[in-house]
Amino acid sequence: MIRLCVLDEIPLGMARPFVVGGTKIAIYRTREEQVFAVADRCPHKGGPLSDGMLAGDQIVCPLHAFRFDRNSGSCDQPHVCPVTAYPVSVQNGIVSVDM
Amino acid sequence: MIVPLNTHRPRLVVIGNGMAGARLVEDVLAADPLKFEIVVFGEEPYGNYNRILLSNVLNGSQDAKDIFLNPLSWYAEHGVTLHAGQRVTEVDTVQRIVRAGEREVTYDAVVFATGSRPFVPPVPGTTHHGVFVFRTIDDCENIASYAEGKKKAVVIGGGLLGLEAAKGLLAHNLEVTVVERSPWLMAMQLDEAGGKVLQETIEALGIRVRVDTGTAEIVGPGSVTGVKYEDGTLDETDLVVISAGIRPNVELARAAGVAVERAIVVDDQLRTNVEHVYAVGECVQHNGMIYGLVAPLWDQTKALAQQLTGVGPTACYTGSKIATKLKVMGVELASMGVIRDLQPTDEVVVFSEPRRRVYWKAIIREGRVNAACLLGDLGPADDVMTLFQRGGAVPERRLELFFTAGSQRKETSYADLADSHQVCDCNGVSKKTICDAIRAEKCTLPAIGKATRAGTGCGSCKKVIKGLIEAVAGDVAADPSENYYVPAVPLDKPALLAEVRKRSLKSVSAVLRELGDGSADEKSKMGLSSLLHSVWNEEFVDERDARYINDRLHGNIQKDGTFSVIPRIPGGVTTADALIRFGEVAKKYNVPMVKITGSQRIDLLGVQKEDLPGVWRDLGMPSGHAYTKAYRMCKTCVGTEFCRFGTNDSTGLGIAIENRFQGFEFPAKVKMAVSGCPRNCAEATVKDVGIIAGEGGEWEIVIGGGAGASVRKADVLCRVSSKEEAIQMTGRFLIYYRENAKWLERTYDFVPRIGLSKIIDIIVNDSLGLGEWLDQEVQKTVNAFVDPWTEANVPAYPGQFDAGRSIPLNVLSS
Ligand SMILES: Cc1cc2nc3c(=O)[nH]c(=O)nc-3n(C[C@H](O)[C@H](O)[C@H](O)COP(=O)(O)OP(=O)(O)OC[C@H]3O[C@@H](n4cnc5c(N)ncnc54)[C@H](O)[C@@H]3O)c2cc1C
Ligand code: HEM
Ligand code: SF4
Ligand code: FES
Numbered sequence: 001m002i003r004l005c006v007l008d009e010i011p012l013g014m015a016r017p018f019v020v021g022g023t024k025i026a027i028y029r030t031r032e033e034q035v036f037a038v039a040d041r042c043p044h045k046g047g048p049l050s051d052g053m054l055a056g057d058q059i060v061c062p063l064h065a066f067r068f069d070r071n072s073g074s075c076d077q078p079h080v081c082p083v084t085a086y087p088v089s090v091q092n093g094i095v096s097v098d099m
Numbered sequence: 100m101i102v103p104l105n106t107h108r109p110r111l112v113v114i115g116n117g118m119a120g121a122r123l124v125e126d127v128l129a130a131d132p133l134k135f136e137i138v139v140f141g142e143e144p145y146g147n148y149n150r151i152l153l154s155n156v157l158n159g160s161q162d163a164k165d166i167f168l169n170p171l172s173w174y175a176e177h178g179v180t181l182h183a184g185q186r187v188t189e190v191d192t193v194q195r196i197v198r199a200g201e202r203e204v205t206y207d208a209v210v211f212a213t214g215s216r217p218f219v220p221p222v223p224g225t226t227h228h229g230v231f232v233f234r235t236i237d238d239c240e241n242i243a244s245y246a247e248g249k250k251k252a253v254v255i256g257g258g259l260l261g262l263e264a265a266k267g268l269l270a271h272n273l274e275v276t277v278v279e280r281s282p283w284l285m286a287m288q289l290d291e292a293g294g295k296v297l298q299e300t301i302e303a304l305g306i307r308v309r310v311d312t313g314t315a316e317i318v319g320p321g322s323v324t325g326v327k328y329e330d331g332t333l334d335e336t337d338l339v340v341i342s343a344g345i346r347p348n349v350e351l352a353r354a355a356g357v358a359v360e361r362a363i364v365v366d367d368q369l370r371t372n373v374e375h376v377y378a379v380g381e382c383v384q385h386n387g388m389i390y391g392l393v394a395p396l397w398d399q400t401k402a403l404a405q406q407l408t409g410v411g412p413t414a415c416y417t418g419s420k421i422a423t424k425l426k427v428m429g430v431e432l433a434s435m436g437v438i439r440d441l442q443p444t445d446e447v448v449v450f451s452e453p454r455r456r457v458y459w460k461a462i463i464r465e466g467r468v469n470a471a472c473l474l475g476d477l478g479p480a481d482d483v484m485t486l487f488q489r490g491g492a493v494p495e496r497r498l499e500l501f502f503t504a505g506s507q508r509k510e511t512s513y514a515d516l517a518d519s520h521q522v523c524d525c526n527g528v529s530k531k532t533i534c535d536a537i538r539a540e541k542c543t544l545p546a547i548g549k550a551t552r553a554g555t556g557c558g559s560c561k562k563v564i565k566g567l568i569e570a571v572a573g574d575v576a577a578d579p580s581e582n583y584y585v586p587a588v589p590l591d592k593p594a595l596l597a598e599v600r601k602r603s604l605k606s607v608s609a610v611l612r613e614l615g616d617g618s619a620d621e622k623s624k625m626g627l628s629s630l631l632h633s634v635w636n637e638e639f640v641d642e643r644d645a646r647y648i649n650d651r652l653h654g655n656i657q658k659d660g661t662f663s664v665i666p667r668i669p670g671g672v673t674t675a676d677a678l679i680r681f682g683e684v685a686k687k688y689n690v691p692m693v694k695i696t697g698s699q700r701i702d703l704l705g706v707q708k709e710d711l712p713g714v715w716r717d718l719g720m721p722s723g724h725a726y727t728k729a730y731r732m733c734k735t736c737v738g739t740e741f742c743r744f745g746t747n748d749s750t751g752l753g754i755a756i757e758n759r760f761q762g763f764e765f766p767a768k769v770k771m772a773v774s775g776c777p778r779n780c781a782e783a784t785v786k787d788v789g790i791i792a793g794e795g796g797e798w799e800i801v802i803g804g805g806a807g808a809s810v811r812k813a814d815v816l817c818r819v820s821s822k823e824e825a826i827q828m829t830g831r832f833l834i835y836y837r838e839n840a841k842w843l844e845r846t847y848d849f850v851p852r853i854g855l856s857k858i859i860d861i862i863v864n865d866s867l868g869l870g871e872w873l874d875q876e877v878q879k880t881v882n883a884f885v886d887p888w889t890e891a892n893v894p895a896y897p898g899q900f901d902a903g904r905s906i907p908l909n910v911l912s913s
Contacts, residue, residue: 011898019905055624062647
């Protein structure tokens with residue numbers, strides 16, 4: 001696991017981007033205090049998913065509003081690759097990701 | 100026998116139970132059902148029926164029983180005494196008695212509605228069997244039964260009615276010849292060229308046409324066998340229909356001492372020269388005119404009913420402009436005014452396309468359509484008719500009358516029509532009657548026609564009926580969720596606002612929790628966030644996760660994830676110092692593109708997220724809100740400041756507007772403009788709100804315009820005489836829009852949906868008494884304004900401008 005930040009550094013209901021070993025990822029924190037991570041690059045045209053919005057269990061890309069399931073990474077549009085999702089853990093208020 | 104005079108109610112006697120007489124009774128009952136005891140005499144032994152649909156009965160497209168307007172039972176139900184089948188033989192205007200044979204009825208007011216009868220030319224043989232006129236339901240039935248098994252028919256008279264009769268006879272498998280005395284058909288409505296085109300069209304239907312032909316004799320003996328013409332030739336025939344014009348039924352009136360010229364003379368109150376004696380319909384002559392169409396008589400009966408009942412003592416009838424379409428399938432013909440009426444100073448606009456038998460002609464007098472006929476293709480007919488009837492100005496480039504009248508015309512807002520607006524002139528059917536039918540699930544033209552008769556006459560109103568079906572059935576049948584303000588909350592806007600205010604819901608998550616359906620999509624969050632901000636102003640609990648990225652970073656996200664920065668440049672007026680600052684900032688942050696926008700401002704494109712606070716700080720200018728559903732900008736022209744033509748200070752007003760409305764959030768973006776004179780260089784007529792200076796310090800305010808994927812010209816809201824009023828009216832409209840528009844509904848959809856006249860009523864006439872509240876809402880929103888770019892110094896949430904902290908793999912692994 002790679003330690004990223006303390007939980008409060010991630011804004012509630014939104015995401016914060018990190019560059020881990022050169023790979024951009026977006027760490028989301030829901031209003032229900034669930035934390036998860038996806039690659040910060042939309043498989044469609046490269047939109048920054050960390051600037052997206054949450055719609056229930058889906059992340060909505062800010063560029064063309066394609067939606068991705070936060071657990072499986074699969075897209076709601078046909079013929080679009082899923083986005084990579086990474087396992088995350090929060091312990092003692094520290095957020096870590098497994099890559 | 101003498102029927103005693105009812106001591107309680109005055110008695111109104113109507114002579115004639117045709118279109119006008121029956122309509123008058125309906126109008127009187129509608130105005131005041133208890134005012135009169137009503138007695139009607141009708142020579143025809145029926146209730147009343149729609150005479151103009153006889154053409155359909157003759158050609159078999161409608162059954163006789165379907166054209167009845169009011170059956171006998173209707174009269175009984177409404178307490179109206181109908182003496183059907185009784186011809187009035189005398190009116191004693193001194194003792195005020197109407198006599199029909201033995202029957203005598205006294206009256207307090209009597210109305211002649213005796214209509215007219217066909218003119219039968221004085222030639223030998225018109226009394227033979229097989230010779231008919233075409234006026235009544237009985238005529239129709241007699242023609243139809245006589246036609247059985249016959250081969251040939253001649254129609255004498257090539258006017259509107261004669262042609263309808265001829266087409267009707269074709270349906271009875273007859274070889275039909277139309278004979279016209281004038282050199283061309285429909286000589287009343289068409290010029291020679293038009294008449295020729297019509298002749299070809301009629302001939303193409305299989306009807307033989309003889310023009311320039313007078314009838315000398317109808318040949319018998321006993322039954323008709325032929326028609327002999329003035330030139331000595333003869334047509335063999337089994338049946339003749341005479342349709343050579345009409346003569347008003349005036350003898351009864353004349354005998355009663357009522358003044359008659361060509362018809363019964365009436366004034367604007369439909370009064371004759373004799374006290375208590377009135378007249379309506381085809382039997383009257385008003386201002387020298389006698390009308391042979393139904394539309395004028397709807398106006399006449401309404402005015403008379405208002406007056407008789409005292410509901411509208413000043414109601415008057417001031418004459419009609421007549422326009423009509425030929426109800427012959429396969430022939431497109433619309434006519435208005437008198438085409439022969441040509442003065443040397445008139446302009447004539449003609450278009451002809453012989454191959455398709457298209458012929459359009461309009462006579463323009465003093466810039467208005469005085470008469471027109473359109474044949475073969477009725478594309479522009481509705482627009483031309485509207486211009487003709489309203490007396491509207493013809494386009495400066497006259498050819499636009501025919502060719503772009505369509506695109507010039509504002510889309511008719513069906514919501515703008517009053518409920519009482521008469522949609523179908525032929526049948527006198529109002530918008531309300533049609534809408535009620537649509538709501539009773541009559542959602543097709545034929546179903547509406549069956550239920551209300553609308554659209555079954557000349558057919559010109561079918562377009563409006565279709566529009567009404569769309570407008571009404573559209574929101575009846577539609578899925579209720581279409582009216583939800585946002586998908587996740589099953590409430591329309593008024594209900595949503597009411598709940599939000601009642602429960603004091605100040606954050607998006609509170610609304611979703613208390614009113615939502617459990618889902619939380621991003622569109623709902625954005626819509627609610629904007630709505631709550633405008634409802635609560637400073638009290639709004641601003642949850643940034645409910646905002647789209649543009650609204651979190653106060654810039655427009657670009658395709659590469661960078662942002663655009665467009666500061667506010669009020670009125671498009673800048674300074675050398677400001678431009679230098681733009682240059683310095685662009686250099687310092689390596690801005691890839693500096694562009695002048697279409698909104699008179701400067702756009703720094705391609706700014707990195709983490710540079711946004713620095714760019715904003717260094718520019719030292721407020722946000723232009725070019726990224727959000729809000730007031731955008733107000734484009735201005737230079738106006739009196741420098742322009743030679745300017746009549747008012749457009750730049751000054753534009754800047755004042757900009758300073759007042761900046762930061763106002765709306766359901767969709769709002770763009771404005773102010774022009775300094777009617778040349779309108781700021782293109783204010785295609786803005787959500789535009790203001791255009793007129794003469795003498797006046798400002799015209801227009802709303803609901805737009806020029807994007809589709810173009811809509813703005814509608815005039817009002818004219819005001821000062822900048823202060825212009826700003827106030829603008830504010831009132833904008834708040835009304837904010838309060839009532841659907842999420843993402845631009846003003847160019849909102850204004851036609853609500854209806855301009857209603858908006859004018861509410862905003863300008865303050866019919867709902869909302870004015871003060873609207874003003875207060877403007878002030879509250881102004882007070883709550885905070886420039887979002889001040890977040891440069893105090894980020895609103897952690898990582899707002901963070902581009903991604905870099906974490907080396909080897910160091911922090913565990
Ligand atoms: C076949 C046909 C098609 C037409 N198509 C159209 C069209 O498409 N568009 C259009 O605008 N117009 C059309 N018209 C013209 C339209 O029908 C007349 O303008 C309209 O009917 C005039 O109404 P009115 O009440 O004045 O006269 P009428 O409808 O003729 O009514 C007069 C009534 O008074 C009765 N009457 C007369 N004298 C007496 C008396 N002494 N005692 C008792 N009763 C009496 C008559 O029997 C008659 O029933 C058409 C007419 C016909 C015949
Ligand atoms: C999400 C999609 C859109 C984006 C991102 C966008 C962005 C912009 C931007 C950045 C500007 C310059 C604004 C300024 O200077 O303040 C602009 C101007 C303009 N936009 Fe859009 N726009 C969008 C959709 C539309 C639509 C749907 C229409 C038409 C209905 C439209 C019509 C215009 C027009 C006419 C201008 C010029 C304004 C003027 O000259 O007054 N835009 N747009
Ligand atoms: S609209 Fe009139 S005042 Fe404004 S710039 Fe154009 S011509 Fe001049
Ligand atoms: S780049 Fe994400 S939807 Fe197009």
